[in-house]
Amino acid sequence: GAAHAAAGIEVNQLGFLPSAQKLAVVPAGAGDRFQVADATTGKTVFTGTLGPAATWDASGERVRLADFSRLRAAGTYRIRVDGQPESPTFAIADDAYRALDAGVLHAYTLQRAGIALDARIAGPYARGAGHPDDKVLVHASAASATRPAGTVIASPKGWYDAGDYNKYIVNSGISTYTLLAAYEHFPAWFDKLALHLPESGNGMPDILNEVLWNLDWMATMQDPDDGGVYHKLTNKQFDGMVMPDHATAPRYVVQKTTAAALDFAAVMATASRVLAPFDAQAPGRSQRYLKAAELAWRWAQRHPAVTYRQPPDIATGKYDDEVLDDEFSWAASELYIATGKDEYRPRALAAAPAVQTAPGWNEVRPLGWISLAQQRSRLPHPADADGARRQILAAADALLARRQASPVRLALDTSDFVWGSNAVALNQAMMLVQAYRITNKTDYLDAAQSALDYTLGRNPLGMSYVTGFGARAPMHPHHRPSVADGIAAPVPGWLVGGPNPGQQDRKDCHVSYAANAPALSYLDDACSYASNEVAINWNAPLVYVAAALQSLTR
């Protein structure tokens, strides 16, 4: 492929809250000074000196930093440096991330299985109902005495996982938890964030209405006879690039696994806590969630090492993970908070074997820390939260140290450029936000801001990695509705996976990646599931971090 076009001046293309740290990255070799100009009048409103030049190893680019944090006046701006094209326009505004947060949450609504979306809800992305999942077959790998292979069960609703139309409990776990945590930590922000859902106006905050669509599905994935939880609900093969209502292959629930049971238990215990104040709307719901969580935990106790084995006739996503200590730890943490029972305490309080800088679908221990740290006052022994707080601070301090050494002021390490790297950056930001909530130390919030800046344009490709947001955003995500709907613009509000030098999709792509360096290994083509797919677990930390910066920046 061709060499990638120089990104020029790299800046968060949405912008900043007035008192946020504001950094841009400028190619070295131009002038020493930078100006920030009013985008409407062209008048210079701020000038500064660029920092020293240095090379970022993840991209090979030689850069200097522009710091204009002291510019606080609301407005729209562009950055200028001699010898460079002007930066994209960005804003300084009190509600800089309001439309973004609403849009990124709305993507979940557009991603719902089993529902038709009319123009009132979906605008031009209105579509018919797909995948009712009211007649799902029990796959041989999941057969039990009471539900032999071929048994028909109902398992409707939920969100499609990603660019594909399957539904996976492991990935639903972290996604649903992160949205519940966003509401639990920043209720005032979400109480005012209107999303235009079918349920809007029913007395629930819209973010919780959206989460309930997936919780309702998750609940059906538990076998009531033994408490075990199916790993996924899926076709045998991935669907073609068609709209949901044109994808009609038979659906199966596949294998009960320990990871599915534990992630399910953690989410249901969390939901019982976060949704308890809304029980009047659905009497007994919280208790049902907690009962389901404990039933799943007990199944996992009886089956502590059942890892996912893809059956030979199934080819869809695996979400396989051989290490289950972290799943036990997370589930135990949430169940300990919910019940106060001693039986959950040892697993909940067990220290991690190493510093864990961010959660991910296969590394969920930090999710338990987040809950324990926040729920200190509910614990039978409040000091039980201290270990979690220490582990959060160890993670955040490791990230701060990396950021301090980084020429682009990012905690991202070269090894963080994996499948879904954009979400690695945002999950790190979520950890940094936890450290800020514990200590009130601004450095942590600044580091989280930088991670958001990275995903919104302060990166060597000069892209906002969120569809529909920013001056230069992905146009061709690996997302079946975006490919099949006949609309040029992709479904908005999706964070794409991002640069991934693994390039595991090379064999399926008719075009090649423009570059191989970790931070440049990205392809805005629908073929590129390894760098340009979307996924519910990648959007979730973006919802969280945007809400956090809106709520905490002062």
Ligand code: G3I
């Ligand atoms: O576990 C190994 C680790 O030991 C090794 O050091 C490392 C080196 O690269 O690789 C690790 O495995 C990676 C694994 O994720 C766990 O992190 C694989 O290389 C990597 O290919 C794998 O990527 C996953 C991908 O599915 C393929 O299985 C992504 O995390 C995951 O987000 C993605 O999820 C897919 C679903 O399967 C289907 N639906 C879409 C979704 C998003 O693309």
Ligand code: 9MR
């Ligand atoms: O569309 C699939 C995507 O959701 C997955 O993340 C990816 C990796 O499991 O696989 C995609 O499906 C591709 C399959 O793996 C290989 N043939 C081409 C498919 C893309 O249409």
